[in-house]
Amino acid sequence: MSQTFKTIAKFQYSSEAQIIKGRLESEGIQVFLSDNLTIDTDPLVSNAIGGVKLKVLSKDAMQAQHILETINRYSVDDNGNAIHCPNCNSQEVAMFSTIKDFKSFFAFVFGFIAGTLPFYSKDKYRCDNCNTEFDIK
Incomplete structure (x- = not known):
């Protein structure tokens, strides 16, 4: 079975993404971060590469979006x-x-x-x- 990931959020720094990742994983959603190591190595390239992408499995995208909306900004x-x-x-x-x-x-x-x-x-x-x-x- 092919599992595809969908990007549901982008963050300038990986620390922000790690916090949200922890929240989603506590709800049982599998999360993958992309470009976080590149940005941790050189934070100045964050805008150039589009930030840290927070990805979830396509089947969990709706539930993850709902959780993101409940977090008070x-x-x-x-x-x-x-x-x-x-x-x-x-x-x-x-x-x-x-x-x-x-x-x-x-x-x-x-x-x-x-x-x-x-x-x-x-x-x-x-x-x-x-x-x-x-x-x-």
Whole structure:
């Protein structure tokens, strides 16, 4: 019997794909990652080769897609509760990192020159409904 794989998701880095792979395997779905070793060796080629492809057997594709849709992509607080937008009260709030002030810009440039990760970056939240940007205190 021929078993063919179907790509159901693509990720920029293999760590993201490994997390989803673990979730799908816990549900009994056989998962195969392609191009993950290439990207682990040289992460800069991820966009050039289309990222890490997460593949499942064709017969399990619908079930795997359903599981992927149940994973919440929006931010939660330390207690696991959804973060609400202060403007429209939506729960569709995602965290993003920004470099807007001199301190974060200087740390980024210094980290880039020194070959290390940036020392300072500020995380903010953005509502997907009204595009309001805000901090959590």
